[in-house]
Amino acid sequence: MAIKDRLSGNEAVAIAMRQINPDVMGAFPITPSTEIPQYFSSYVANGEVDTEFVAVESEHSAMSTCIGAQAAGARAVTATSSCGMALMWELLYVAASDRLPITMALVNRALTGPININNDHSDSMGARDTGWIQLYSENNQEAYDNFLMAMPIGEHQAVQLPVMVCQDGFITSHAVENMELLEDEKVKKFVGEYQPENYLLKKDGTLAIGPYGISAYYMDFKMQQVEAMKQAKPVILEVAKKFKEMTGRSYGFFEEYEMADAEAALVIIGSSAGTAKAAVDQMRKEGRKVGLIKLRVFRPFPMEELAAALSKVGAVAVMDKAEGFSNAGGPLFADVRSALYDLENRPKAINYVYGLGGRDIKTTDFEAIYEELFRILKTGVTGPVYRHIGQREE
Amino acid sequence: MRKASEINENTPWRELTTGAGIAEPATSKLFNTGDWRTMTPVFLEDKCTHCLYCIPYCPDSSIPVHQRKRLDFDFMHCKGCGICAKVCPFHAIEMVKEEK
Numbered sequence: 001m002a003i004k005d006r007l008s009g010n011e012a013v014a015i016a017m018r019q020i021n022p023d024v025m026g027a028f029p030i031t032p033s034t035e036i037p038q039y040f041s042s043y044v045a046n047g048e049v050d051t052e053f054v055a056v057e058s059e060h061s062a063m064s065t066c067i068g069a070q071a072a073g074a075r076a077v078t079a080t081s082s083c084g085m086a087l088m089w090e091l092l093y094v095a096a097s098d099r100l101p102i103t104m105a106l107v108n109r110a111l112t113g114p115i116n117i118n119n120d121h122s123d124s125m126g127a128r129d130t131g132w133i134q135l136y137s138e139n140n141q142e143a144y145d146n147f148l149m150a151m152p153i154g155e156h157q158a159v160q161l162p163v164m165v166c167q168d169g170f171i172t173s174h175a176v177e178n179m180e181l182l183e184d185e186k187v188k189k190f191v192g193e194y195q196p197e198n199y200l201l202k203k204d205g206t207l208a209i210g211p212y213g214i215s216a217y218y219m220d221f222k223m224q225q226v227e228a229m230k231q232a233k234p235v236i237l238e239v240a241k242k243f244k245e246m247t248g249r250s251y252g253f254f255e256e257y258e259m260a261d262a263e264a265a266l267v268i269i270g271s272s273a274g275t276a277k278a279a280v281d282q283m284r285k286e287g288r289k290v291g292l293i294k295l296r297v298f299r300p301f302p303m304e305e306l307a308a309a310l311s312k313v314g315a316v317a318v319m320d321k322a323e324g325f326s327n328a329g330g331p332l333f334a335d336v337r338s339a340l341y342d343l344e345n346r347p348k349a350i351n352y353v354y355g356l357g358g359r360d361i362k363t364t365d366f367e368a369i370y371e372e373l374f375r376i377l378k379t380g381v382t383g384p385v386y387r388h389i390g391q392r393e394e
Numbered sequence: 395m396r397k398a399s400e401i402n403e404n405t406p407w408r409e410l411t412t413g414a415g416i417a418e419p420a421t422s423k424l425f426n427t428g429d430w431r432t433m434t435p436v437f438l439e440d441k442c443t444h445c446l447y448c449i450p451y452c453p454d455s456s457i458p459v460h461q462r463k464r465l466d467f468d469f470m471h472c473k474g475c476g477i478c479a480k481v482c483p484f485h486a487i488e489m490v491k492e493e494k
Contacts, residue, residue, distance in 0.1 A: 097413065097414070098413045098415075099412050160412060197395075198395055198415055206417065206418055206419050207415055207416065207417055208415065208416040208421075209413070209414075209415055209416075210414070211416055213414055216403040217403075217410070220405075220406075220407035220410055221407070221414050223407040224407060224408075224410065224412065224413070227408075
């Protein structure tokens, strides 16, 4: 029987960590993820876990701790946000290229400056090319569920890649929601033990990790990472299938909401999908054929699947909660529009950058975006593709 | 896991070790760094007293020792820095320009 509870997103992730009982946590506080190591340290103090809690002096050290621990054969976790992950930057690549399936709870927050502690996706979007698997969560339940699925995905023999489990700072990390937890034993059975083939502390064997890779080797090891990211796709679906058998909750690369006959659609990541769904519900009541796709897995990017899901719509607005300063659209737009290019009849596509630094987006904003898509459908004129919504104009 | 001796610059990427892991110690012995050399030390055996002063000065362990006597240089790893020639009290090492 599932356990009903009401928890903040941070607390839910901390509980997932307690249930998993990882070997090592590299811990350093940063708003809004601080509560995760804070809750977890109380589990350590109370003897509810036997995790080695390493209180380090910076996020660079937190990720270094995780790399050392995971290379030694342990299961390592950490939590961070924003500038904290920015300070881990160098090590994110090291973790991925050393093929160490570390699990990170990332509570998405804007990057400085101006200094801002609120939510957008600029931290994880900037890290999209580091070689980490990225799972995004709409609500507290998804943050918990994604964290439980992260290790079976990352530690899979064919994958061996680190996973960041993202949720929106304050919006889900600090808001309390009703949710369902699994029993500890069920979690332990589902996540299992970390059993790497080779590790530094293996009794009968020697191993060196992270050697110099001259140009005669470097690219070949990058090819291995490419292959691992490809292999991650079927593994993500396989793990989701097992998770559904246990919980009844269904996960894929993305969620399709009212997409069956949709003419205008959004592609969106994270908690704002909840607001957008309310706008869809309202417009559906008025007989408007609108739908949305909420992306859960951004790395690996489900290119073919997403293109297929959008092949029937006439116009799509891709919502970026991160600015890329490319002058050509946000990071999600670049990938989604690239995916659409392979379709025979591709929909018109526009991009909206929204919600930067915690700027609110409302149901009426989403309704206005759908109206704009219908205008494009009617006139056949796309207009500017790279747009912003929510900023003050004179 | 594949041994380092089974891997070289013609090995396809699928056959390399996962994440560049190296499963045995002392694999740097297999890596030819001697080709970086421009100056080459010449061991003048008749002048050598086997005081072994040169051994700890070599930054790359390129002077093998057997039964308390030094042998000729390990040219696969010697980079020709010339420190041994500089410190030798008996002028038993001469640096010459390498002809390739």
